[in-house]
Amino acid sequence: MKVLVYGTGGRDHSLADKYGDSQHVENVHFVPGNAGVSYTLKGKRKLIECIDIRDFSEVAKFCLENKVDLVDVGSENPLEEGLVDILNKRGIRTIGPKSEYVRLESDREFTDNILREIGVPKPEYRVFEDPEKAKEYVRNIGYQVFVKANGLAAGKGAIGCDDVMQAESAIDRIMVEKIFGRSGDKVVIEERKYGTEISFFVYLDGEHALPLKMFVQDHKRAFDPDDEESIRQFGGNLNTGGTGCYVPHKLVTPWLVNRIIREIVNPTVNAIYNRGDLGLGWDYKGVLYFGLNLDPYNNLEVFEINVRHGDPEWEVLCRKLSTDLFEIGMAVWEGKLDQINPVWNNQYYVDVVAMEGRSKASKGWNKGYPGRYGKGHEITGLDKIERGIAIYFSGVREDSEKGLVTDGGRGLHIIAGDRTLEGAKEKVYRNIGYLSFLDHNNSNKNCMRYRNTIGAEERESS
Ligand code: GLY
Numbered sequence: 001m002k003v004l005v006y007g008t009g010g011r012d013h014s015l016a017d018k019y020g021d022s023q024h025v026e027n028v029h030f031v032p033g034n035a036g037v038s039y040t041l042k043g044k045r046k047l048i049e050c051i052d053i054r055d056f057s058e059v060a061k062f063c064l065e066n067k068v069d070l071v072d073v074g075s076e077n078p079l080e081e082g083l084v085d086i087l088n089k090r091g092i093r094t095i096g097p098k099s100e101y102v103r104l105e106s107d108r109e110f111t112d113n114i115l116r117e118i119g120v121p122k123p124e125y126r127v128f129e130d131p132e133k134a135k136e137y138v139r140n141i142g143y144q145v146f147v148k149a150n151g152l153a154a155g156k157g158a159i160g161c162d163d164v165m166q167a168e169s170a171i172d173r174i175m176v177e178k179i180f181g182r183s184g185d186k187v188v189i190e191e192r193k194y195g196t197e198i199s200f201f202v203y204l205d206g207e208h209a210l211p212l213k214m215f216v217q218d219h220k221r222a223f224d225p226d227d228e229e230s231i232r233q234f235g236g237n238l239n240t241g242g243t244g245c246y247v248p249h250k251l252v253t254p255w256l257v258n259r260i261i262r263e264i265v266n267p268t269v270n271a272i273y274n275r276g277d278l279g280l281g282w283d284y285k286g287v288l289y290f291g292l293n294l295d296p297y298n299n300l301e302v303f304e305i306n307v308r309h310g311d312p313e314w315e316v317l318c319r320k321l322s323t324d325l326f327e328i329g330m331a332v333w334e335g336k337l338d339q340i341n342p343v344w345n346n347q348y349y350v351d352v353v354a355m356e357g358r359s360k361a362s363k364g365w366n367k368g369y370p371g372r373y374g375k376g377h378e379i380t381g382l383d384k385i386e387r388g389i390a391i392y393f394s395g396v397r398e399d400s401e402k403g404l405v406t407d408g409g410r411g412l413h414i415i416a417g418d419r420t421l422e423g424a425k426e427k428v429y430r431n432i433g434y435l436s437f438l439d440h441n442n443s444n445k446n447c448m449r450y451r452n453t454i455g456a457e458e459r460e461s462s
Contacts, residue, residue, distance in 0.1 A: 001326060004029040004063060006083060007074035010353075010392040010413045011311035013037060015074050015325075017392070018318040020047045022326035029068065031059060036393025036412060039382050039404055056083050060090045069093065070329050076105055076152055076308050079286075093333045096286040097307050104272075104288075105307045106152045108188045114278050118271045120264055121301045123191040123293075131175040134187055138167040144192040146303075149174050151183025155241035155311065156370075158304075160192055166235075190303070195295035196459060198249060199313045202265055202290070203332055206283035209269040210328070210337040213257045214320060214344050216313040217249040217458065218242050222370050224453045233367070240370045240410075244352045244454030246421065247316040251294065263300055264290055285332050289313075315392050315413050316349040347417040348424040350455045352432050353394075354411045357449030360441035368449060369409030377437035377447055378402040379411065384434035389427065390415040406437050411448070425455045 001024045005016040016030040020042055030037060033050025037043040053059050056078075063071060073083050073096035082099040097104075104111050109127045116122065127150065128134035138145055138161075147170035149157035157180050161167040167189070174184035199218050203210040222238045223230040268288070272280050291304035309317070318325070322343040331337045356373035359366045366374040376399065385391060392415070395408015414435075416427035429452070437448040 001025050001069045002027045002029065002067060003326065003329070004031055004059075004068045004071045005074060006031050006059065006071060006078055008032055008034050009075065009311060010394040010410070011309055011314045012074035013392040013394075014315045014318050014390070014413075015072055015309075016048045017042060017390070018321070018325045019072070019329075022324045024324065024326045029062070029066070031062070034393045034396065035398040036391070036396045036404060039393075040391055056081070056086045059083065060087055060092060063087065063092045064090060070095065070326065070333065072096065072329060074308060075311075076102060076154075076306065079307060080106055080152065093330075094285070095329050095332050097282075097284050101282050101284050101286075102307050104305050106183075108148055108150045108304070109186060110279070111305050112188065114271060114275075114280070115268070115302055115305075117278060118267050118275070120267050121299065123193050123301055123303065125188050125190040127186055127188050129186050131171050131187075134171045134175065134189060135168045137189060138171070139164055146190045146192050147171055147174060148188040148190060149180040149183040150186035150188055151180065153180040153183050155306070156180075156239050157183060158239050160239070193293045193295055193301060193303070194459065195293045196251060196457070198251065198260070198290075198292040198294060199245075199310045200260055200265070200290040200292055201309060201313070201317065202269065202288045203328060203337055204269065204272070204284045204286060204288060205332045205335045205337040206285050207273070207335045208337040209265065210331075210340055210342070211257075211261050211265050212317065212321075212342060213254075214247060214317065214342075215249045215252055215257070215260075216245050216247045216310065216317055218245045218310060218313055219451060219454050219458055221451075221458075224451050226453075234371055238370045242310070242312045242353065243355065243410075243451045244350070245310075245312050245316055246348065246350045246424070246455040247313075247320050248348065250457055256294075259300060260290070260292065264292065264302055268305070312351045312353060312413055315390075315415055316351045319349045319390060319415055319417055320344050320347060347419060348421040349415055349417045350421070350424040350428045351413050351415045352428050352450050352454045353413055354432060354435060354437070354448050354450050356406055356409050356411065356437065357447045359437075359439045359447035362441070368447070373409045374439070374441075374447065375405070375407050376402075377406045377439055379404045379406065380436045380438060381434040385414070385431050386427070388417070389431045411437065421455055428454075
């Protein structure tokens with residue numbers, strides 16, 4: 001069987017890798033792919049082949065000419081731009097929702113209103129199109145909030161605010177400065193909740209739901225809690241989309257999994273399939289991602305729904321999944337998810353993201369991700385990474401002279417597994433220590449940075 005994974009980032013690379021592990025799959029086309037793939041062992045075995053096609057009609061043509069059996073679309077942008085619709089029209093099997101259904105992620109107001117209507121718990125929220133009215137609201141409500149861009153923002157569109165001044169500034173940044181473009185035409189002001197964040201995933205086949213009963217702790221904050229200097233400089237509430245994660249989450253128990261399915265997943269999936277009166281009633285085929293908060297009183301609430309796997313959550317989840325991903329994918333397409341019973345191995349996995357740190361700019365300094373960061377830094381040490389450690393690449397490119405260089409704030413993911421969480425942490429941090437991003441403007445000093453507390457319990461606010 002031949003699989004095509006459409007995407008460029010770490011989640012997409014790990015999808016391609018997981019399909020490559022399938023007993024049914026002889027070839028994985030990773031389109032447009034990522035320059036880092038050829039630096040991994042599997043890339044060198046040519047199991048995963050990167051093909052730089054970006055035009056969706058050309059992708060369809062490629063699938064037909066090469067008899068691709070299944071296409072998995074990893075991220076929200078190509079889904080929103082209609083890749084699945086185009087492929088389906090040509091009779092190509094896909095995993096991922098149609099463009100219309102991406103609204104669950106691209107329009108928070110729409111989804112929040114549905115959740116409220118069907119009684120799925122979520123924090124208090126109000127939606128604004130006028131920044132002045134939004135500011136007046138945050139001045140008067142008396143509790144802390146998240147200010148969220150209503151549209152797509154690569155998982156980074158939510159700004160946690162400690163006080164009214166921060167909330168007003170977040171409203172200005174999103175609605176006036178347009179840091180997320182037109183996604184900030186509207187904002188959702190949501191009550192800020194404290195507790196433990198849970199990333200929970202469900203596959204849908206248009207008729208059945210397959211909840212993955214293994215959930216992940218994402219670490220969205222840019223800095224370690226004890227990194228006071230950075231937090232003072234940048235602020236503590238920057239949302240990076242994820243600087244690392246681990247699985248199994250410390251709270252995984254059958255009791256909590258059952259509660260999540262009963263209180264959150266079942267009513268939401270039921271509405272997606274059946275509630276035409278709410279603008280739903282969809283034959284949704286793909287993944288749903290529930291971003292949840294469990295507060296200290298054991299209340300579960302939804303703070304976001306996405307139409308794809310989490311990044312970096314999928315990178316660890318797919319290492320732990322023993323079930324053949326191609327079998328899950330075909331069941332999604334054929335409406336047979338009721339016949340799949342996922343099996344998980346007994347390892348812990350930890351993903352640490354190597355990010356652009358402080359580097360020298362042509363004038364002054366780049367503070368580093370998630371602030372302004374430099375690019376084009378040569379990545380060294382990949383040849384020292386130990387066997388059994390997975391690397392998935394995100395913001396990198398091939399340079400004709402230097403080889404693999406950074407090209408984004410989050411460069412790559414290092415993932416280690418072990419029978420214990422402590423063992424997985426020890427391996428992942430030992431291996432990331434072999435890597436450097438060479439700052440060519442600063443005597444080739446290492447400008448890579450990463451968090452040191454991935455895998456520690458993290459009390460986030462959502
Ligand atoms: N890790 C957060 C996200 O994928 O949106």
